[in-house]
Amino acid sequence: MRYGFLGPETTFTHQALLQALAETPEEFAAEEPELVPFSSVATATTDLLAGDIDALMAPIENSVEGGVSGTLDVLAATDSITIVAEQTVQITFVLAAREVTPFEQITSVASHPHAQAQVQGWLRANTPNAQIAAASSTAGAARDLAAMSEDEAWGRAAVCSPLAAKHFGLTVLAEGIEDYDGAITRFVLVTREGRIPARTGTDKSTVVIQLPHNRSGALLEALEILGSNGVNMSRIESRPVGDFLGRYSFSIDLEGHIEDRRVAAALRSLHRLCPVVHYLGSYPRVDGTGSEIREDFSDDAYDQSREWVDQLTAMITPPAGA
Amino acid sequence: MRYGFLGPETTFTHQALLQALAETPEEFAAEEPELVPFSSVATATTDLLAGDIDALMAPIENSVEGGVSGTLDVLAATDSITIVAEQTVQITFVLAAREVTPFEQITSVASHPHAQAQVQGWLRANTPNAQIAAASSTAGAARDLAAMSEDEAWGRAAVCSPLAAKHFGLTVLAEGIEDYDGAITRFVLVTREGRIPARTGTDKSTVVIQLPHNRSGALLEALEILGSNGVNMSRIESRPVGDFLGRYSFSIDLEGHIEDRRVAAALRSLHRLCPVVHYLGSYPRVDGTGSEIREDFSDDAYDQSREWVDQLTAMITPPAGA
């Protein structure tokens, strides 16, 4: 099995893939998985479709490393790809150097601008003598530092992921240096050929819908469809369709699995309403929790209501001449 | 075939039954139908269930002769009865006497209080010398007048239906004497053993639903179910359930036939939501008109959405060990 991820090595996407492999060891028992970094979701998807890799981990929500819009657009544009798992990674940064260095002796800190924006308060307070140097990625900042001569490296530090510090053999000077706690990025593992994992009871489904043109209130109708089937959204994001102003598609995560009758019913109604519904998969929630389901949204309620109407329609009398 | 109706003879219900028989002659070709008056919907229903009559015409909406609540309650309480047709009758009254009489020589006008209330303006303006005499029914007023001696009948008139005047051989002095035009009563023809006529394309369905206790907003949810399936209501009436304050059932006429996918879908959802859904039948609309159906509420849209989800669920992969 070859697994692609949005690289370079030691990105948070890399970490998400390592987490996924660690959590489901039995799936990978037979052979050592091979991990392949890609520079963009688009190129990785091309390789996935071509069969060069078997699965791909990509950020889908709130990433500090970008790639999120790209992932959404690529997934929406491709027919035979499905999401089979999700992972979340706590976004946290370390200050790393080649060897133990007092903060006041640090004269240069390298990192990617996105990461820097998240640690600038900490840096100002703790490394007052440091110049900020931009790097193409946090992984690159760490790798470059590791590749320097010892002399050159003295006084230099990098803001990077814990994985990057470890991977490149750097010394961690401080952990959790982000100014605000709690940033999390969500990743999805996608495969080709439309496999849907069986439901676990705490699942999520992802769809991309395009609303009918020129119908005011169509988004409201779409949300009512979800509400009237007891299906919560855990995410909704708009993406411009690109042809006309005011035309958007919506990428939506639903609580539940397509095997859940309420999700299947909601999808059917969305299919009637929307000119385009792109189903991207149902997969276990990484947090393993689910909402309480109201009795009238249970599988039994759906099944019984179907039987009831089937019994009634059996009573229809064809016209005498028929 | 024996047909019951809410009597006595010459009521508007009687007229509705005659209309129904006249409009569908082929159904009654083989034998002369027998028409049986009943004093209440409840007793007629008992006879219908017992097999003593084959069908029953009863007022269901807005009658001047009462019986409407009774009809709704009886239909809601009985399982094996279905509505197979509807009729509407224009409620109009005539002033009838034994022979041609100048208005100013009329000294007494007999009628049922409900009818009198609808013609009192006309009577005041046109029969200034008349006393109003209450009768147990408009039919009774006409029959009594017909039974009098000629002398006794002089100066007397009755407010009654055109059918009653004709039936009892009275002379019509004035037609359409109601103060306000347009009153119409709707009647339904019910049979036992749950026959549902095939759809004609312009049909109506009747249900009685009871909402879940203690859920604020359940009526709103029920109406949203109809709206989100493109199903219009042509009538909604509340009826107290009778056990607790604030508990009502709702008797609802829907536009469409249970064979219409959108109606079947709405019924299924109502069945999930409501502790009680009583389906009373689908039958042709007497006015033969229907609303335009939006494309996403067509049978095709429902069928295609079902196929789409069925194809997707076929892709679910059972767990490895299963």
Next chain:
Amino acid sequence: MRYGFLGPETTFTHQALLQALAETPEEFAAEEPELVPFSSVATATTDLLAGDIDALMAPIENSVEGGVSGTLDVLAATDSITIVAEQTVQITFVLAAREVTPFEQITSVASHPHAQAQVQGWLRANTPNAQIAAASSTAGAARDLAAMSEDEAWGRAAVCSPLAAKHFGLTVLAEGIEDYDGAITRFVLVTREGRIPARTGTDKSTVVIQLPHNRSGALLEALEILGSNGVNMSRIESRPVGDFLGRYSFSIDLEGHIEDRRVAAALRSLHRLCPVVHYLGSYPRVDGTGSEIREDFSDDAYDQSREWVDQLTAMITPPAGA
């Protein structure tokens, strides 16, 4: 002060009025209230409007004695009447006789048919030798029994309210003889000249609305107006408007007082939507309980949102030439 009630004396309406007077003694301290029975809500309302009585107690929901539809229609048709209080009465019956009598020696039980329907199981089980005799009211059954000679009264009993048994000096042989517990009738106290009692925090408001003709989904819109202002309905009843088939008005009890911003906002929106909104009053809930109000439906939330928009509109710049 003269208080009318739907009579005769000892009806449950009578009892509701006595309860109301007992609960608010300070209002009636100055003078002894005078209680006046009426045979119909319509005649009592005429007297109320004419000033012959000052207030009127009438059943509004689920009464065993009738009069409910009448009350709703009369209230909806009259402009200067408002509801200022409500009462509920537990509907319970006693078996009463002139003197203590063993059940098996009772040969005749008199009552009103509505009441009889509610105790028939108990009577069959406990008074096997009794004939059932219809009376015009439960009060009449008790009064007639009290007026008989002692001889004539032997072996006779009446099904009546506890109040009637006490009022006519009868002996209660058995209490709570109704087959099903829990029947409650709700009554309202109405006055003329549009007084609205100040809010108590646990109030109710009553309105009658007529929906726009020919707009499918108008009832849904009306309920959404309530929902989007956090206003629960504790009762909704349809009443035919009477001019055309399918036209209904809806009598609705709302949780909350017109002084509550959320209720005022809902009423304003209903006024826009509906050709007719008849406000019948706000008054304390007899059960003294209220629902939890979500923060965004609090008075503060409404007041702050108004101030916010007022501040914004103050920024509008008139056109240069104006």
Next chain:
Amino acid sequence: MRYGFLGPETTFTHQALLQALAETPEEFAAEEPELVPFSSVATATTDLLAGDIDALMAPIENSVEGGVSGTLDVLAATDSITIVAEQTVQITFVLAAREVTPFEQITSVASHPHAQAQVQGWLRANTPNAQIAAASSTAGAARDLAAMSEDEAWGRAAVCSPLAAKHFGLTVLAEGIEDYDGAITRFVLVTREGRIPARTGTDKSTVVIQLPHNRSGALLEALEILGSNGVNMSRIESRPVGDFLGRYSFSIDLEGHIEDRRVAAALRSLHRLCPVVHYLGSYPRVDGTGSEIREDFSDDAYDQSREWVDQLTAMITPPAGA
């Protein structure tokens, strides 16, 4: 007056600003407006707030040059900025060279990758011998071509805006070379100090809302608020709030002006529902068209409903002791 725009010169934003100035000449009669290019919306906004420029034109929707998300985020983050006008520009490209050149003799075509993506079909078909060269912007491609020596320029062409070709004195070889017609970008003109232009009757309002955390269905509630006040959305876009997964703000264009009662009412309700509502302005629609407004959403309907409730609340009687 100094007007900023997202540069460099000859961008579509530049063109939008020129259009705006041309359409409202009276506003700029007194003095020649000065146009100032900026490299980002963020830096331009800083200058706007500092008073260095008076207004700023920025793309808000569907731009080929980027900057849209940036505009939305900057507007949402700043309090004293309001939108006072909008402009749309048809996105169209020309193939430009220094002098008339047969297509087959073109060996190199320079442009920005976004633009190139939109014309690649045309280029493949018409300039088979050309290499594609990336430039930092379409304006840059045109400027560079204009700056070359005549020899160097031979065989080279640029894909750029009509404005750029004209501005840099190039020869247009082909117009309208985009593969798909109809791409339009929308721009807004923003000023500081919260001026709101008076309503014209065909206006638009822009808000950014953040939904309450942990309330499933809050987006549905927000859309229902708009629907129940007859307010259409012409645009809705999600933007991650950035603190937690699944938290989005929504940038929304509403049809109507804050002076319209229905818009003011909708804003008030949104203010109650949402922890954050950022009002960005009301301004004339550039297309000058508006939707038909239902009678119950007219100013009159809102004003009359307010008066009605005010009259009712005047009838509230304070408690006796108050």
